[in-house]
Amino acid sequence: MSGKSLLLKVILLGDGGVGKSSLMNRYVTNKFDSQAFHTIGVEFLNRDLEVDGRFVTLQIWDTAGQERFKSLRTPFYRGADCCLLTFSVDDRQSFENLSNWQKEFVYYADVKDPEHFPFVVLGNKIDKLERQVSTEEAQAWCLENGNYPYLETSAKDDTNVAVAFEEAVRQVLAVEEQLEHCMLGHTIDLHSSSKSGSSCC
Numbered sequence: 740m741s742g743k744s745l746l747l748k749v750i751l752l753g754d755g756g757v758g759k760s761s762l763m764n765r766y767v768t769n770k771f772d773s774q775a776f777h778t779i780g781v782e783f784l785n786r787d788l789e790v791d792g793r794f795v796t797l798q799i800w801d802t803a804g805q806e807r808f809k810s811l812r813t814p815f816y817r818g819a820d821c822c823l824l825t826f827s828v829d830d831r832q833s834f835e836n837l838s839n840w841q842k843e844f845v846y847y848a849d850v851k852d853p854e855h856f857p858f859v860v861l862g863n864k865i866d867k868l869e870r871q872v873s874t875e876e877a878q879a880w881c882l883e884n885g886n887y888p889y890l891e892t893s894a895k896d897d898t899n900v901a902v903a904f905e906e907a908v909r910q911v912l913a914v915e916e917q918l919e920h921c922m923l924g925h926t927i928d929l930h931s932s933s934k935s936g937s938s939c940c
């Protein structure tokens with residue numbers, strides 16, 4: 740691998756108020772606003788990081804979760820390398836809407852191979868005492884819907900926020916490595932007289 744920094748676009752999706760902007764702001768500026776305003780449209784911030792020896796510039800796209808802003812956010816889904824499906828553990832409806840967010844993303848991002856697209860699920864606001872979604876239930880949803888990684892976060896307390904974004908990078912790198920492996924398999928196949936080649940693509 741070269742030492743060049745890789746630009747990765749990750750996008751935060753989920754119902755209005757689950758804490759998408761708070762997660763991005765906590766991660767990039769290490770600040771938390773308990774009176775945050777709803778996002779209108781989209782905003783993005785960059786942060787450089789190193790994951791497993793790879794230098795990455797993470798471009799984090801924060802979208803407006805409220806339904807009335809749908810037409811303002813969906814044009815920005817294309818080109819995303821990873822999608823962070825976010826809900827709030829104290830808001831059951833936001834958990835039940837995860838499937839809709841996933842579908843909306845796949846449709847507007849025009850994902851060709853949804854089964855292998857790197858989604859990461861975040862259950863935010865774990866600092867709150869009154870939960871409406873248990874860890875086990877969220878893990879079960881992730882397992883059933885594509886075996887996605889699940890992380891519980893608190894933008895308020897800065898719990899698992901960096902871990903969540905690092906996991907997003909790992910998921911993208913894993914897919915990239917898989918693709919490189921496939922391409923290498925094809926290269927070898929072309930120059931080989933035998934019929935054995937990669938079977939992963």
Ligand SMILES: Nc1nc2c(ncn2[C@@H]2O[C@H](COP(=O)(O)OP(=O)(O)OP(=O)(O)O)[C@@H](O)[C@H]2O)c(=O)[nH]1
Binds near residue numbers: 759761778865896
């Ligand atoms: N207790 C607690 N409150 C949080 C946490 N994250 C966000 N909040 C609060 O929840 C409210 C909504 O947070 P936002 O980050 O604006 O939510 P959002 O998902 O960006 O909402 P939209 O922009 O409307 O889509 C704000 O009052 C935040 O202060 C958290 O981890 N714990």
Ligand SMILES: [Mg+2]
Binds near residue numbers: 759761777802803804
């Ligand atoms: Mg927001």
